[in-house]
Every structure is written in structure tokens, then in C-alpha cells.
Amino acid sequence: MKAEKCDLTLKSIEKFGNVYRVVCESKKKLPHMAAGQFAHIKVPNRELRRPICIYDNTDTTVSFIIASVGAGTEAFTAQKPGAEFDALLPLGNGFPILPDVTNVALLGGGTGCAPLLKIAKDNPSLNCTALLGFPNAAAREVYKDDFDKVCDRVCYCTDDGSFGYHGYPTELLTEIAPDVLYVCGAPGMMKTAQKFCADRGTVGFASTEQRMGCGVGACLVCSVRINRDGKEKLLRACADGPVFALEELVL
Amino acid sequence: MSVDMRTTVAGVEFKNPVIAASGTFGFGREYNNFYDVGKLGGISSKGLTLKPRLGNPPVRIAETPSGMLNSVGLQNPGVEAFIETELPFMKSLGTVVIANVAGATESDYVSIVDILSKTDVDMIELNISCPNVKNGGMAFGVSPDSVESITRAVRKACKKPLIVKLTPNVSCIADNARAAERGGADAISLINTVAGMAVDYKTRKPVLAVGGGGLSGACVKPIALRMVHECFKTVGTPIMGLGGIMTGEDAAEFMLCGASAVQVGTANILDPFASLRIVNELTNLAESDNIAKITSIIGGLIVE
Numbered sequence: 001m002k003a004e005k006c007d008l009t010l011k012s013i014e015k016f017g018n019v020y021r022v023v024c025e026s027k028k029k030l031p032h033m034a035a036g037q038f039a040h041i042k043v044p045n046r047e048l049r050r051p052i053c054i055y056d057n058t059d060t061t062v063s064f065i066i067a068s069v070g071a072g073t074e075a076f077t078a079q080k081p082g083a084e085f086d087a088l089l090p091l092g093n094g095f096p097i098l099p100d101v102t103n104v105a106l107l108g109g110g111t112g113c114a115p116l117l118k119i120a121k122d123n124p125s126l127n128c129t130a131l132l133g134f135p136n137a138a139a140r141e142v143y144k145d146d147f148d149k150v151c152d153r154v155c156y157c158t159d160d161g162s163f164g165y166h167g168y169p170t171e172l173l174t175e176i177a178p179d180v181l182y183v184c185g186a187p188g189m190m191k192t193a194q195k196f197c198a199d200r201g202t203v204g205f206a207s208t209e210q211r212m213g214c215g216v217g218a219c220l221v222c223s224v225r226i227n228r229d230g231k232e233k234l235l236r237a238c239a240d241g242p243v244f245a246l247e248e249l250v251l
Numbered sequence: 252m253s254v255d256m257r258t259t260v261a262g263v264e265f266k267n268p269v270i271a272a273s274g275t276f277g278f279g280r281e282y283n284n285f286y287d288v289g290k291l292g293g294i295s296s297k298g299l300t301l302k303p304r305l306g307n308p309p310v311r312i313a314e315t316p317s318g319m320l321n322s323v324g325l326q327n328p329g330v331e332a333f334i335e336t337e338l339p340f341m342k343s344l345g346t347v348v349i350a351n352v353a354g355a356t357e358s359d360y361v362s363i364v365d366i367l368s369k370t371d372v373d374m375i376e377l378n379i380s381c382p383n384v385k386n387g388g389m390a391f392g393v394s395p396d397s398v399e400s401i402t403r404a405v406r407k408a409c410k411k412p413l414i415v416k417l418t419p420n421v422s423c424i425a426d427n428a429r430a431a432e433r434g435g436a437d438a439i440s441l442i443n444t445v446a447g448m449a450v451d452y453k454t455r456k457p458v459l460a461v462g463g464g465g466l467s468g469a470c471v472k473p474i475a476l477r478m479v480h481e482c483f484k485t486v487g488t489p490i491m492g493l494g495g496i497m498t499g500e501d502a503a504e505f506m507l508c509g510a511s512a513v514q515v516g517t518a519n520i521l522d523p524f525a526s527l528r529i530v531n532e533l534t535n536l537a538e539s540d541n542i543a544k545i546t547s548i549i550g551g552l553i554v555e
């Protein structure tokens with residue numbers, strides 16, 4: 001799965017509050033992409049690329065869920081269908097799928113839900129429960145019913161109780177009791193998930209975020225703190241991650 | 252007509268004048284997945300220290316107008332690991348291998364250069380210009396006296412052509428170039444990054460965790476061009492010019508100002524194919540101008 005520089009055209013862009021659902025098209029067949037890998041996207045009038053998780057893909061399309069949080073994501077999401085740009089993809093190591101394990105939980109918060117969809121979609125034999133957290137009902141709409149289509153069970157959770165379970169998705173972990181937990185979210189969610197896994201001996205994998213430069217492992221600006229072999233190390237989010245074993249994360 | 256793109260710096264021949272700059276190209280492995288990096292003139296390694304270094308805590312990068320700040324702080328596996336695991340790979344690429352070295356003390360620099368002199372690296376680049384470490388680094392590169400004395404100390408141990416990399420954060424770059432020459436440098440490279448910082452108004456904090464960092468990219472090109480030109484007028488030592496090179500034409504501008512070769516840094520971070528593209532653009536530029544030998548433009552700046 002060598003990364004390539006791919007020429008993409010914006011096919012559609014739908015706005016849900018400050019979060020956008022973006023589908024991009026390529027004239028050529030796109031490389032194979034795994035759940036948890038990311039694209040490093042060229043943004044108009046910006047120097048650095050922006051890393052965005054691969055949400056979904058086909059042979060010639062790739063889609064993203066992008067929150068407009070600053071100058072770069074604002075400039076990208078202001079583009080209209082037909083806009084052309086390039087992206088390096090697929091980058092990084094995705095979520096490992098363990099053999100002989102079927103009871104899996106996907107724990108995500110906000111845009112952190114995005115990298116989890118492909119775990120369920122690409123592995124139909126898994127028995128996936130998605131625990132997805134949002135501030136309110138409107139914030140989940142960007143995902144439409146994508147998770148419902150590929151997961152065995154989806155628990156939407158909202159902070160204000162306006163949709164689904166009123167509370168944090170981490171509160172449902174004990175009830176689900178997964179064999180493997182995949183998580184991507186705010187530091188608080190990651191911490192709770194890490195503790196849950198440590199207490200119960202559950203295997204967990206987390207997708208981390210760090211500001212990036214090259215995105216391919218050469219510039220070393222994207223270091224994350226990782227506990228490995230009894231030592232704290234600084235590993236590259238882009239090339240050694242972005243997915244790490246949950247127990248290794250220094251949170 | 253095909254252009255002769257070869258250039259020579261300190262007796263070392265490069266197949267073309269475009270070298271990947273230290274810290275932006277790792278040890279060549281990552282970009283070799285995108286194209287054959289053996290097509291470049293050379294590669295300067297990530298800054299190496301005697302012992303492995305973790306570098307600074309994140310955040311280590313900030314975008315700035317037409318550039319970026321970094322505060323990596325010389326994260327590297329240490330010189331021994333470099334020799335064991337990275338150097339054989341780099342030597343297999345068929346391009347000039349430059350080992351970029353840094354230290355906290357003069358004796359660090361001497362030891363590491365001594366160790367590398369016994370290997371098959373082609374050249375050693377002395378990084379006395381890193382703004383991102385507390386001890387050593389740029390501290391050695393600011394005053395002309397200290398540039399001269401560290402160059403002289405290292406020169407004694409160094410069995411390879413020695414490049415001294417200068418920092419732009421000085422009062423008179425020509426004085427520092429002269430000092431490096433007096434100390435025994437076979438070549439100089441400039442510029443390293445310009446000390447700078449970025450501030451987040453919302454959090455009222457610096458963007459980089461350690462406060463300041465080094466500025467690079469297109470925004471530093473005018474500073475670098477002028478400094479290369481000043482050094483070219485002052486010293487006879489060959490020059491590798493860098494700072495903000497994004498295109499083949501940028502590279503040609505540095506050569507006109509007196510650079511015998513150029514290095515490409517931040518451009519690689521923005522686009523993995525940048526260095527190769529710059530080789531091709533420079534070749535095409537020379538071809539369309541009927542230039543037979545690329546070295547013929549070195550120092551060709553017309554100042555009236």
C-alpha cells in the first residue's frame with residue numbers, strides 16, 4: 001500500500017453546521033486504503049497540507065468528514081464542486097484487525113467517528129457496536145445513516161440528550177464489554193477508554209492527532225508520546241501511527 | 252542539446268546541483284517510496300548527535316505566511332545507529348551522502364566527526380546553526396570567533412570534505428563565512444532557519460510548545476539570496492545556497508548569487524516530489540537558455 005500523490009476533483013460537499021461531508025473523485029483508480037489511514041490534502045492558498053482521515057472510498061472516490069476549525073480547513077471547505085487539488089494517500093498505519101475476535105466496539109467523538117466507519121464496512125464478519133458521541137442531535141447528521149448500515153448496533157449519545165443516550169458514549173462500554181475497542185476522540189474520551197481497557201484487560205487501539213508537516217515520516221515534527229518497551233518515546237504520528245495500541249499512549 | 256548538470260563542491264562531484272536539505276528528508280527512505288532519490292545531486296542527513304535525542308515536546312510546527320516554523324530540536328537516533336542502519340541504505344542510492352552533525356560541546360562535535368571520518372559518508376556538514384536546542388547548536392555559530400575555533404577543532408579530526416552550515420541570525424554573515432574559511436572549512440552552506448515565533452491570540456500562548464522556532468520556506472528566500480551573495484563576494488570557499496527554494500528558477504537565482512550547489516528543505520515537506528521537480532525545472536531552464544554547463548551561471552549575477 002504505497003502512498004501516491006493523487007489528483008482529485010471535489011465531487012460534492014454538504015454542510016452540517018461547521019462540519020462538511022466531502023466526496024472527491026479521481027480519474028485514475030485510487031490505491032487501496034485501510035481503516036484508520038489518512039490523506040494529506042493540499043489546501044488553497046496554504047503552505048502546509050492538512051491531514052484528514054479516510055472516511056469512505058471506492059476505486060475512484062474518497063470521502064472525508066471535515067470540521068472547519070481554522071484557516072486551512074475553512075479554505076478547503078469553501079471550495080465548490082469541480083475544484084481540483086492533490087492529496088497524498090493513503091498514509092500511516094490503520095487499525096489492526098485481530099483474527100478470531102468478533103465482538104468489537106467503535107468508540108468515537110465528533111469528527112473522531114470518521115476513521116471508524118471503514119472498520120465495520122471493510123470487515124463484515126465483525127460484530128460491531130458503534131458508540132458515537134456528539135454535543136447534540138444536529139452534530140450527528142453529517143454521518144447520515146452510514147454507521148447504521150454497516151454496524152450491528154449503533155448507540156448515538158448526546159451531551160444534551162437531544163438524541164439517543166443522554167451522556168458520554170464511554171458510559172456504555174461496560175454494558176457492551178467488547179473484546180477489542182477502537183477509539184478516536186478528544187483526550188478525555190481516550191483517557192477513559194484507556195482506563196477501561198487496562199482495568200478489564202481489553203485490547204484497544206486509538207487514532208492520535210498531531211500537527212503535521214510532510215505527513216510521510218521525514219521531518220519529525222509530528223511526534224507523539226508513546227510508552228513502548230518500558231520507555232517513553234517520541235514516535236511519528238504520520239508514519240509510526242496515527243493508530244497506536246491504546247495502552248501505549250501517554251495521555 | 253543536453254545540459255551538463257554536474258557541479259563540484261570541495262572536490263566532490265554531484266550529478267546535479269540539487270541536494271535535499273538536512274532535517275526535511277530524513278535519511279532518504281520516505282521519499283524514495285515516491286521516486287528514485289538517487290536522481291538528486293545529494294542528500295544531507297537529519298542532524299546527528301553522539302547519543303540519540305528525543306527532541307522537543309510537541310507542538311513542533313506552525314504555519315506562517317509563505318513559510319513555517321519548526322522546533323524539532325534535533326530528534327535523531329544517534330550517530331552509531333545512523334552508521335549501522337541508515338548509512339548503508341543512503342550509500343546504496345547512488346547520490347552524494349552528506350552527514351549533518353550537531354553537538355552540545357566542542358568535544359561532542361570532534362568525537363562525532365572522528366567517528367564519521369571512519370565511515371564512507373562523502374561529506375560532513377557541521378550544523379552550528381540550529382536554533383532549536385538549549386546547548387550548543389546555534390551558540391557555536393553566532394560569534395565569528397567561535398565559528399573559527401570550532402571549525403578548527405573539527406578540521407583536525409575530519410578526514411572528509413567539511414561543510415560549515417551558517418546561521419542567518421548574526422550581525423554580519425560575511426564575517427562568519429570568513430571565520431569558517433580561516434578555521435579550515437572546505438565549503439559553507441547557508442542559511443539555516445531564521446529564529447522566529449508564532450502566537451495564538453485565542454490561547455495567548457506561543458503555538459510551539461518551546462516558545463520559539465526556526466523559520467523556513469519561501470519567506471526566507473530574499474534573506475538567503477542576499478547572504479549567499481555577500482559570502483560569495485567575501486570568501487573563496489565554495490557555497491551551497493539554501494533557504495526558500497521552491498522552483499528550478501529559485502535554484503538558478505542562488506547559483507547566480509554564487510552558490511555552486513543548492514539545497515532544498517521546506518519544499519519537500521510541502522510536496523514529496525519537490526526536489527526532483529526542481530532538478531527537472533533547473534535542467535529545462537538551462538536547456539531553453541542554451542546553457543551548456545550549469546556551472547557557467549555560478550556567480551553570474553550582473554550588478555551595475
Ligand SMILES: Cc1cc2nc3c(=O)[nH]c(=O)nc-3n(C[C@H](O)[C@H](O)[C@H](O)COP(=O)(O)OP(=O)(O)OC[C@H]3O[C@@H](n4cnc5c(N)ncnc54)[C@H](O)[C@@H]3O)c2cc1C
Nearest residue numbers: 050051052053065066067070071072073209210211212242
Ligand atoms: C491523522 C489525522 C487525521 C485527521 N482527521 C481529521 C478528520 O477526518 N476530520 C477533521 O475534521 N479533522 C481531522 N484531523 C484534524 C485536522 O487535520 C486539523 O483540524 C486541521 O489540520 C486544522 O487545520 P486548520 O488550518 O483549519 O486549523 P489551524 O488554524 O491550523 O488550527 C486550528 C485548531 O486546530 C488544531 N490543529 C491544527 N492542526 C492540527 C492537527 N494536525 N491535528 C489536530 N489538531 C490540529 C489547532 O491546535 C487549533 O486548535 C486529523 C488530524 C490528523 C493528524
Ligand SMILES: Cc1cc2nc3c(=O)[nH]c(=O)nc-3n(C[C@H](O)[C@H](O)[C@H](O)COP(=O)(O)O)c2cc1C
Nearest residue numbers: 272273274298321378442443467468494495516517
Ligand atoms: C523540520 C525541519 C528540520 C530541520 N532540521 C535540521 C537539522 O537537523 N540540521 C540542519 O542543519 N538544518 C535543519 N533544518 C534547516 C534546513 O536544512 C534549512 O537550512 C532551512 O530550512 C532553510 O531552507 P528551506 O527554506 O529550503 O527549508 C531543518 C529545517 C526544517 C524545516
Ligand code: FES
Nearest residue numbers: 213215219220238
Ligand atoms: S509529519 Fe513529517 S514526520 Fe510526521
